[in-house]
Amino acid sequence: MPKITYITFDGNEHVIEAPVGTTVMENAIKHSVPGIEAECGGACACATCHVYVDDAFKEITGEPEPMEEDMLDFAFEVRPNSRLSCQIKVTPEMDGLIVRIPERQA
Template sequence: MTKVIFRDHAGETREVEAKNGTSVMEVAVANMIPGIDADCGGACACATCHVYVGDAWMGKLKAKEDMEDSMLDFAENVQDNSRLSCQILLSDDLDGIEITTPESQ
């Protein structure tokens, strides 16, 4: 099991446990985390699961593939630490990962 710490734009946090191999998006949807809509269900075909990854965790993620990079063009307020949560698969290396959801527009 891997711990995921979700933080909203106002700083409120929720910690949840999830199985390794599960995407951050799946964890967010299962735990009704506000700000992660996941309209495409994890197919990397929208940007409604856009999140900000804590800086300490960026180097532990696999590199963005072209499809994810293209989809982030549709997200608002993209930053250097922006990722699509459907593309982040949990593993022991990501135990305690910090995820911030963008402010809803």
């Protein structure tokens, strides 16, 4: 099972084994990772699961689809590596994925 490391703004790390086919957001919620609220339940309608994808994994996680890009307009402190974690499906290639949670979601 791929491991994902969630790093909160204060530097705390949460390493989680994530089943393939689930989303980065689902695993954060299941394991109570602070800063991932997912108020819309993963429907790409709120931007409360915003994360920064580590540069080493940007290509593997892919680019945001148009709907996700639109929703990122509502996120705080958007960067080129910003994604909504509800839109990142876990694949075997994502083993070791690192995502950082923005300060405003702390």
